[in-house]
Amino acid sequence: MKLLLPLHFNSSNSTNHRVSSFNEESHVLDNVSDMPESFAEFVFLGATLQLRGVSPVCQPLMDSSGNVLVYNGKIFGGIEVGIDKNDTESLMQSLGNCCSCRSQEHRTTCDFNGQAKGSIVDVLSVIKGPWAIIYWQESSKTLWFGRDAFGRRSLLVHWPTTEDPRFLLSSVSPTSSSLQDSGFEVENGTSGIKFWEELSCGIYSMSVDVKKSDGRFHSEIKKHEWTNAMLKELIEWERDSIEPKPAELNFSHSRTSSAELDINSYSSVLAQNVLTALRESMLRRISLYNIYQAQKETVPVAVLFSGGLDSMIIAALLDKCLDPNYEIDLLNVSFDGESAPDRISAKTGVKELRRVAPLRRWRLVHIDADLSKLTWEKKRVLSLINPANTYMDLNIGIALWLAARGEGWMYEESNNETDEDKRVNYTSRARILLVGSGADEQCAGYGRHKTKYMHDSWLGLHKEMKLDMQRIWKRNLGRDDRCVADSGKEARFPFLDEDIIRMLLDIPLWEIADLDQPSGKGDKKILREVAHMLGLHNAAILPKRSIQFGSRIARESNRKNFGSNRAANQASAGSVVINVQSYFS
Incomplete structure (x- = not known):
C-alpha cells in the first residue's frame, strides 16, 4: 500500500516547502507560493494479497460517496466480517458510516441528520x-492513516523536507531510496x-480542506488517542503482580519438572488458561473462512520452524486447529546445511510432532543458503528492512525472506518400508x-532479561520487558x-493476539518466568508448562536461540564483515550500521 502526496503549484520555481515538527504527535505541512492558487494531489496505490472472501477485491477501494481505502490487515474481532x-x-462499510468529526475530544457519537454516528477513531480502536x-x-x-497498537503491519512515512517536499506513506521503501536516501551512508561521512x-x-x-487567502496551503497532522479502554491498558503494559512474597516464590519454585506436574495446582491452572487462549488465537488466524476460498491450496498454512519452544508450540496448536486433511509445512532455514543448530533441533522437533500427532502429514522444508552467493537477494532484503539498517536486521531479514519464499527440499516418504525416503525439491x-x-x-x-533481573530484581525485569x-x-x-510480504505471504503472530497479551499481563510475573533457574528451565516458564501439556517434553527444555544464530x-x-566471530563480538556487530559499499565489495 502506498500514498504519495505531491504538493503542486502553478509555478514550481516560486514554491517554498516547509515542515515543522512540534512534537512526536504533531506535524505541520506548510506550503507557501507567490501564486494565488495551490492544490494538493493524492495518489493512492494498492497491491492486494487477498486471504479472505469468495471474490477478488481490488485496492484502492472507492465507495459511492468518494471515500477511498487502502488497507493492509486482518480483522479477527471488533468489526463483524461475514x-x-x-x-x-467490511471495514469500508463501517468507515463509511462514520461521522465527519475529527476532534481530539470526540468521545461520544455525533448526531448527523438525526442519526447517531461513531467516529473513525472509534472504529479503528x-x-x-x-x-x-x-x-x-x-x-x-x-x-486518515495509521497502524495497529503493536505495529504488526508495516507503514513507513516520509515527512516533507526542503530536499523532497512530498508527504509519502508506504508499506515498503523503493529499492533505490533504500540504498541512496535511507541513511546507510552514515559511516561514509554523509548525511x-x-x-x-x-x-x-x-x-x-x-x-486538507484548508487554504489561506494568500494562496498558502496549510495542514496539521494530528495523532489521536485510542478510544478502546482495554487497548490503552495493553499499550501501557502494566501488571499488578510484579514482586512475589517469599511464600509465593517458594510455592512457584516447588514445581520444577513435568514429573511433578499437578493439574490442580495454581501454576498448572494458569498454564492451562494460556493454552486455551493460544488455541483460540490460532483458530482466529487459520480458520478456513479467513483464507481466500477461491484458492484451493494443498497447504494453506506454514510455520517458521526452528524446532525451538515457540515454533513447536505453534506447530502443535496448528495441528489441533487445522482440518486433518491438510498437510503442514515447517520452513527451516540453514546457512550450514544439516549442521546448523536450528536444522538439528528442527529434525528432532519433527519427530516429536509425529509422536504427538501421528495422523498429520508434516513436511520439514530444508531451505539451504550460502550467504556469499546471495548478491541480488541481499540487495533486495536491504531495501525491505529499510529504515532498519544494522547487520543484525539484515541477517534476520535474509533468513525470514528465504523462509517466506519456501524454496527448498524435503524427504518424500516411501510407501515401502525397505526403501529409503527420497530427497525431492519442494516449494511451499x-x-x-x-x-x-x-x-x-x-x-x-x-x-x-536475566541480566536485568540479576541486577535489578523483579521490578527491573518488568521494566525491561515493558x-x-x-x-x-x-x-x-x-x-x-x-x-x-515480499513473497506474497502474510505473517501472522499468535502470541501477539490482544487476548493473549491481556492474559499474560494478568498472570503474576514470577509465574511467567523464574530467572533464578538455568536457561531452558526458568525463562519462559509458563510456555514450557504449556509445551508439557501438549506432550512436547523435549521442546519444553530447549534454551532460547535466535534465528540469526x-x-x-x-x-x-x-x-565476512568483521573477520571472525570474536572480532564481531568485540565490535558489538549486531548494532553496527551496515556500510553498503564494503558489504557488497
Whole structure:
C-alpha cells in the first residue's frame, strides 16, 4: 500500500516547502507560493494479497460517496466480517458510516441528520488483529492513516523536507531510496538523516480542506488517542503482580519438572488458561473462512520452524486447529546445511510432532543458503528492512525472506518400508506464515532479561520487558512484515493476539518466568508448562536461540564483515550500521 502526496503549484520555481515538527504527535505541512492558487494531489496505490472472501477485491477501494481505502490487515474481532466477505469491504462499510468529526475530544457519537454516528477513531480502536490503513474521507476532506497498537503491519512515512517536499506513506521503501536516501551512508561521512521512518503506532488525521487567502496551503497532522479502554491498558503494559512474597516464590519454585506436574495446582491452572487462549488465537488466524476460498491450496498454512519452544508450540496448536486433511509445512532455514543448530533441533522437533500427532502429514522444508552467493537477494532484503539498517536486521531479514519464499527440499516418504525416503525439491505454496514473535518479549526469553533481573530484581525485569513490548513495532514487526510480504505471504503472530497479551499481563510475573533457574528451565516458564501439556517434553527444555544464530547466518556474516566471530563480538556487530559499499565489495 502506498500514498504519495505531491504538493503542486502553478509555478514550481516560486514554491517554498516547509515542515515543522512540534512534537512526536504533531506535524505541520506548510506550503507557501507567490501564486494565488495551490492544490494538493493524492495518489493512492494498492497491491492486494487477498486471504479472505469468495471474490477478488481490488485496492484502492472507492465507495459511492468518494471515500477511498487502502488497507493492509486482518480483522479477527471488533468489526463483524461475514463468512463470504473480505476484511477491506467490511471495514469500508463501517468507515463509511462514520461521522465527519475529527476532534481530539470526540468521545461520544455525533448526531448527523438525526442519526447517531461513531467516529473513525472509534472504529479503528475496536479492531482486533494486525492492520495498517490509509483512508480518505470525502465529506470532511480528511486523510486518515495509521497502524495497529503493536505495529504488526508495516507503514513507513516520509515527512516533507526542503530536499523532497512530498508527504509519502508506504508499506515498503523503493529499492533505490533504500540504498541512496535511507541513511546507510552514515559511516561514509554523509548525511545520517533517513528518508523513510517507521510510522509510530496510532491513528493520524490530516485535513486538507484548508487554504489561506494568500494562496498558502496549510495542514496539521494530528495523532489521536485510542478510544478502546482495554487497548490503552495493553499499550501501557502494566501488571499488578510484579514482586512475589517469599511464600509465593517458594510455592512457584516447588514445581520444577513435568514429573511433578499437578493439574490442580495454581501454576498448572494458569498454564492451562494460556493454552486455551493460544488455541483460540490460532483458530482466529487459520480458520478456513479467513483464507481466500477461491484458492484451493494443498497447504494453506506454514510455520517458521526452528524446532525451538515457540515454533513447536505453534506447530502443535496448528495441528489441533487445522482440518486433518491438510498437510503442514515447517520452513527451516540453514546457512550450514544439516549442521546448523536450528536444522538439528528442527529434525528432532519433527519427530516429536509425529509422536504427538501421528495422523498429520508434516513436511520439514530444508531451505539451504550460502550467504556469499546471495548478491541480488541481499540487495533486495536491504531495501525491505529499510529504515532498519544494522547487520543484525539484515541477517534476520535474509533468513525470514528465504523462509517466506519456501524454496527448498524435503524427504518424500516411501510407501515401502525397505526403501529409503527420497530427497525431492519442494516449494511451499502456503500463503500464511505463522511466526512466534512476541513470546520472548512477554515471557522473559531474552538473555538481557536475566541480566536485568540479576541486577535489578523483579521490578527491573518488568521494566525491561515493558520496554521490549513498547518498541517491538520499531525493532521487529515492521521489518519482519515487509520481508515476509515480499513473497506474497502474510505473517501472522499468535502470541501477539490482544487476548493473549491481556492474559499474560494478568498472570503474576514470577509465574511467567523464574530467572533464578538455568536457561531452558526458568525463562519462559509458563510456555514450557504449556509445551508439557501438549506432550512436547523435549521442546519444553530447549534454551532460547535466535534465528540469526540458529541458522548460522550471523557466523557467516561476522566472518565476512568483521573477520571472525570474536572480532564481531568485540565490535558489538549486531548494532553496527551496515556500510553498503564494503558489504557488497
